Amino acid sequence: MKNIVHKWQQISLVRRILLGIIIGVLLALTIPEATSWVSIFGSLFVGALKAVAPILVLVLVMNAISSHKSGKKTNMKTIIALYAIGTFLAGIVGVVASFLFPVTLTLTTSTNEVAPPEGILQVLQTLLFNIVDNPIHALMNANYLGILAWALLLGFALKKSADSTKTMIANFSDAITNIVKWVIELAPFGIMGLVFDAISTNGLKSLTEYGQLLILLLGCMLFVALVVNPLISFIFTRQNPYPLVLRTLKESGLTAFFTRSSAANIPVNMALCEKLDLDEDTYSVSIPLGATINMAGAAVTISVLTLAAAHTLGIEVDIWTAIILMVLSAVSASGASGVAGGSLLLIPLACSLFGISNDIAMQVVAVGFIIGVLQDSCETALNSSSDVLFTATADIANKRSKG
Template sequence: MKKYIMKWTESSLILKIVIGAIIGAILGVFVPDWTVIAFPGELFVNALKAIAPILVFVLVISAIANAKSGIGPRFKTVIGLYLFSTFLAALVAVTVSYLFPVTMHLTAASTEAAPGGLGEVMYTLISSIFVNPIDLLAQGQYLGILFWSVVLGLALKSVASSNTKDILSDFSKAITKIVQGIIQCAPFGVMGLVFKSVSESGLGIFTQYGQLLLLLVTCIALVAFVTDPLISGIILKRNPYPLVLTCLKESGITAFFSRSSAANIPINMNLCERLGLDEDFFSVTIPLGATINMEGAAVTISVMTLAVCHTMGINVPFPIAIALCVLSTLGAYGASGVAGGSLLLIPMACSLFGISADVSMQAVAVGFIIGVVQDSCETALNSAGDALFSATAEYHDRMKRGVPVNFLGEFAKKVIK
């Protein structure tokens, strides 16, 4: 048995995931009633969601408690990249929506509760920090988890003995080992997730809301293949596409099917480790990115809001559209790291144009209809960006310090192998 397990773990994970996705799609078309096939997908996502809060909490505490000096500049760089890329994603969405305006059928009603405004979103974010850490872990509230793990890590850094820090390090390695075991089950999980999507939704969403979906996917693709590489390339002054494509393949594929940035945190940490990044660095930046790097959410909020405006015949001057970019960027930070987290922020953006919640919540309902594809693409962009900008920030820091960085031609081969 050990021999077969070793062969399984040594074979290409991406190839196994692709095979699992193909099998899931075929089964979803021909035997949609066999709902038991979706069970491994539910287990896989639940396992990632269960371990991710503990992983973040333990790794961040251990990283800070054992941290060496010189991490500060990298954090400033990656936070700046997260914020700027999210705003640029919103700007891309607004520009494309201006060039190719689309409308939607606002006939569905929705009873979901939505934030009343940006102030409410920011209040909720800040107030969610000062909650019992045990409750935060149970609920998977990553902003609060990050806050308390940083506080505890700083406290332990100043008072803990070397033995205590070693125990923390060993505990974080044990949690990481568990995560690696879960990741090896990804092909079965993806098979179940693909089966569920195909058996429940089929291809019908491409006909009724095809134009809107095409616009959203186009904007996300432009961000993934144009603006993000442009940012990374300018920072590194080298061809960024080997890094970009590797992050999309290794992180984006699993995020596409799990539709959860939070659940993909262990995947990204595993990728960063294989890329040779500093664990003290990426163990903080990856969960942080799952919280504030919301490029896909900014795209969704901007496109859906302007689609509502076009449907209602509201003229949106470009300067006001820039204000929408800012609002979408700030609102995206409040989007949760779970499927559909950005949709409930559409009414907040629509309020900028005086659109009532009754109308804007219908757009939310439309968003859930096309969410199988929209949210999958959005999450893939968000999660791949977390790994991309973490790597960009660290490589940039190494280059500034004169450390040789010959990664853009070699690391991709190493990861693929």
């Protein structure tokens, strides 16, 4: 048994995950009635990631800040700038593509009973209240803005603590990191369950009516992932970005595609940053921060679906309104994690720019939920892989400037 486990572990994790995908597809096609015992692997894997991610973020960020030596530089300013540039350019891609390839919708008659934010002020208010959340409540509800805020405060408060205290925090951080590694080892089985569940319950039939919209959305996300992000990386690093881009898509984007949660993918991204030999003081802060504010995929979703609604209603969109939409989609996307329902529920906010009523906007949201099987998966894959890409880009650029 030990030999089997040892041989299994010698296979690269990506290959094991691909094997899990293949097995999940085969099981879904051959024994779709076995939903309960196969899909549970996926539920357990996502549950384990979501369980460990909040405490991981709290401990790692607290350890990084408390043990940081004065005078030692990190790349956080560059990374935050990269996050902002990437999200804004993604919004531009979504707007431009929607003008080049206009899509109209067959709006549904029913809408989900959800309450979208009434305006950008409500989004900002939600973000601010998440920041000042009770720390226990923030951990229990995976409120990463609140967790980050408390981790930063505790980290700065512990900077002058005794070395023994800092050692204890560091040891605790190492222990949590080891637990994360154990969870990630289960990824092939978890993704097998997630793939099985997706195919056996949803299939692709529900996507055929909205194929044109889906192609536009996924095309924009692919363009951002394979053209825009590499271009940003090249400008900062002055080296071929594609080896790094493809690695982040393969080792981060692949798991994010199936977990459909940037928060659940934080441990995976942390492990990848460690393999890339990046500065732990930097990535322990930039990765959870990226899962909160780096939302290029959400900017694409908001801009494309909003303009699809405008095209459907025959609304003329001038250049200045389009520019405002680019900015609004980027700002709204960065606040998506603070709103229940994520990027889809921020569509009514963007639709209000064109005077589109909330009832119609919520029908667009309903369309978004229908195509969400692939849209949300690709959006999360783009968002999460970009977190590692931009963190690594800032690290390479920093080393290049010193060298």
